[in-house]
Amino acid sequence: MTTAAVTSERPSRSVFAGADIAATALLAWRKGYPRPRFEDEVWSFTGWADAPVQMSLAEKTWRFDRIRRPAWRVVAKEVALAWLAAGDSRVLAVPRARRVPRHPRTIQARIYHLTFWLNWLHERHIPSLAAITQDHCDAFLRDYGVVRDRSGQVVRPKSGSTLRTVVSAMQEIADYGELLSADGHRTGFRPWGETSPRVITGAPSRPQVVIKTSPLSDDVLAPLLTACLHMIDELGPHVADLRRLRRADQQGKDAQLVRRLFDKVRLTALVDGHLQAGSPLPRLDPRQIAMRKARGWDPEDPLLEVNFVHLLRPTGHRDIAPNLFRQARPMLEEAVTRVGVEYVWCRSADLVPRADTGEMVPWSLPMPSVRADSLVRAAGHACIVATSALTGMRASELMELTVGCHRTGTDDGTGLVRHRLVSKVIKARRWGGEVDEWVVVEEVVRAIALAEQLTDATTGQLLFGPFQGFNSNGAMDWLRQWVASPAGQRLGLAPIPGEPIHPRRLRRTLAVEMGARPGGLFATKVHFKHLSVATSEGYAARPGGAQAGFHQEWKQAEAKEKLARTVEAFRQFQQGQLPAGPGADALMATFRTVEGELEGHDPGPAKVVTDRQVELLLKKKAAALHLSAANYCWFEDPAKALCLKLAGAKSASAPLTGLCDSARCPQATHHIAHRFIWQNAADNGAVLLASPRIPPAEKDRLRAEHERSMRVLEEIDTAAGKAG
Structure with missing residues (x-):
């Protein structure tokens, strides 16, 4: 079929001609904002009432005017509106059209990519979309699929997701062919046929979601949290007061103040007030001091740093008249000598504790x-x-x-x-x-x-x-x-x-x-x-x-950590660092069973037991692990949990960490990783027992706690030193 024949079958006028874009797509619109029309070369969505805050102004501006050929601008508009108004009856009549509307942010990105495709064709003098062949599509993807520097040298390939977007947009021009009025592909042609954009570009499929974002290390997280919470809790009320004062000062600057003060009596009274209170004169900001020097002020002038605007604020004036300034200079210089100058903000600030020492x-x-x-x-x-x-x-x-x-x-x-x-x-x-x-x-x-x-x-x-x-x-x-x-x-x-x-x-x-x-x-x-x-x-x-x-992500991280801790305990067991605590025997029995299964398992030609095999054997045990600061709780049998017995609870799906007594619970174990916690408890207990300020009754309780900590430490050290 010839290009002329294809063109003759197209409607002479777009089915969307004269359409109100917001009304066609059923978008809520703010009053007073212009509503884009189909014929506009730029569609502005600044009036879209439901636009997410993160949607930038560029994403709200659809630039069809960047497409050089007018007929192809119409094609891009028709496809874009079809993406947006998927429920419109005219779109529903197209067999291959999407039935779910695309988000305006997504459509704006697709228009951006389509602009490069259509302009690439225009630069190569392709007369119409009907003249496009698969070779054109492949050549464009090769050119567009790399990032080049200013000299034209290839820097790196573009991401698969970017290329998948542009390929999908290219294919959908053919999918919406029945809607297109100005131009379109020849009958039966679709770029890359029915091959999906993912296969064409090699981009990963959506279900394969891998979290690539790495968590912050303690070296970053510790000072970050400390700074934020200290500023909010300790400095916050003072910063809020400072802001109110700054806002009031700004409003005062905007007020109708008399430009110059001529009254020497008022100026003298103002300066005397500072002298009697021992309050320094207001100090000028460094930037304004530099401006004074640029205008010819002597750097050695005692009044160079005085902020006269703030000084005269109580009088309702902005500056001192030149004659009065010459007369009052000796008085002002004497005031600077006696009380000095200081910045206005945060004088006599309240005390707060330091973040590190509490001083x-x-x-x-x-x-x-x-x-x-x-x-x-x-x-x-x-x-x-x-x-x-x-x-x-x-x-x-x-x-x-x-x-x-x-x-x-x-x-x-x-x-x-x-x-x-x-x-x-x-x-x-x-x-x-x-x-x-x-x-x-x-x-x-x-x-x-x-x-x-x-x-x-x-x-x-x-x-x-x-x-x-x-x-x-x-x-x-x-x-x-x-x-x-x-x-x-x-x-x-x-x-x-x-x-x-x-x-x-x-x-x-x-x-x-x-x-x-x-x-x-x-x-x-x-x-x-x-x-x-x-x-x-x-x-x-x-x-x-x-x-x-977020809960799902948290639970996945928790399950991964539990399995890693369990495998770590098993590896330590193999190396002779045994667990301690009332539940140690039961845990070691599980580990011996796993060892037996590994010894009787034929791992294949490599004859090597992999970490994955160990993880699979320990997965069930790891699911019962509950991490605590000073012990591991293997919560397999609620009837044996000491915390539930102390609370009078007959059953529960998780231990009551607040009632944990790992030194007596038959499902608790202590490992070398917990030694630091118990050592700190023992050291703190020794310090408190040595203090003469602790009452005798309290010392009896502390002594029992200290003895328990020392006993657990001894058990951890003994178990870690055993062989076999």
Whole structure:
């Protein structure tokens, strides 16, 4: 069939001609915002009411004008609207059309890729889509599939996901052929036929999801959490007050003030007030001092650093008249000599404890305006980072938080307060996301409360708003700079290493910490047990809610860690480092059984027992393991659990860690990894027993605890030293 014949079969006018894009796609639209029409060369979605906060302005702007050939612009518009309005009757009539609409962010990315494809054809003088052959498609994919530098040299191949997107878009032009009015492929032609984009590009299939994000190490997490929580809990109220004062000062600058003061009596009274109170005159910001020097001020002038705007603020004036300034100079210079000059902000600051030693120090030294604003900004970023680290919320979910998002409820019969944050789940949800709740701990509530004091947003407006990760001049840059500055060092904060920190890594770190390290770093900075319980409650209360996905990730990390700990204990057993504690004999019996199975198993030609074989044999045992800071609990039989007996509980699906007495429980074991905990307990007990301030009755209890710690230490050392 010739190109002319194919063209003659096409409608002379687009079925979408004159269409209101928002109405056709059933998009909620804000009043007062322009509504894009089909004929527009640029479709703007800035008025889309349900757009997620993380959707950038570029993603809301669909640029068809970049496609050089006008007929192909129409093709791109028709396909884009068909993707968006999949439920429209005109689209449903197309047999190969998608029945599920694509997200506007996805469509914008596809338009971006299609632009390169169509312009590539235009540069090679391809007259119409009907003239395209498979060779053209292959050649374009080879050219487009690599990243080149400015000289045209290949730097690296593009990702499989990027190429899969462009191949899919190329194929779907043929799929929507019945809708196209301006141009289209010849009958029967589809790029690469029925071969899927995944096969064409070699991109991995979607079900093979592998978490590549690595958790943060203790060297990064420790100073990060310390800095955020110290700033929120200790400095937060003072920073909020500072911001209010700064806002009032800014409003004062905008007020209608008289330009110059001519009254010498008022100026004299103002200076005398500073002298009598012993209050230094206001000091000018360093940047303004540099500007004065550039205008010709003598660097040795005693009045160079005096901030006259702040000095005259009580009089309602901005500056001193020249004649009055010459007359008053001796008086002003004498005042500088007697009381000096100092920055206005944070004078006589309240005392707060240092983060490292607890020593009480002023929360801030006097600072210029620019540093005050930087401190307020750093505190706001600390709130974002702390909320992300302690909730596991994604960046898209943090951006959807609004002022007033905190909800407090009391459980019936318990009197316990439950804190929740209301936000939206964006990932894998319908356009605009779905409202959901996160159960959180009190540390997060304090972070949200401070963040609400550091913003001008009102109830219902965005709290944090859009942000691009935490780096690239974002939250982490400001926070790192402040912590590493003299102000942060004076408060005993350790510098935060320059390793990348973003919500994905914080989410992964939280999952791993909760699954693998009960009593680890989080226990020293936040109530780990409360954090675990709160997250579990969020999952249990809303099984299909936002925390369900995080709960699953956490449980996967926990299962992986349990298996790793079990295999580690088995390897130590093989090396002669035996477990100790009441449950040691039962555990070693299991290990001997596994050894027997391994010895009787033919591993194949290699004749080597792999770690995978060991893991499979120990998987059932690892499932019963519950990690504790000072022991392993092999919770296989609830009837034998000492904690349940002490609590009077007949059955339970998990041990009661708060009632654990591992020195007496028949399902508890102690390993060399727990020695450090017991040694610390023994050392602390010895110090307390030596103190003359401890009452005799209390010493009897401490002595029993100390003897138990020493006995467990001796058992661990003895067992670790046994052979066979």
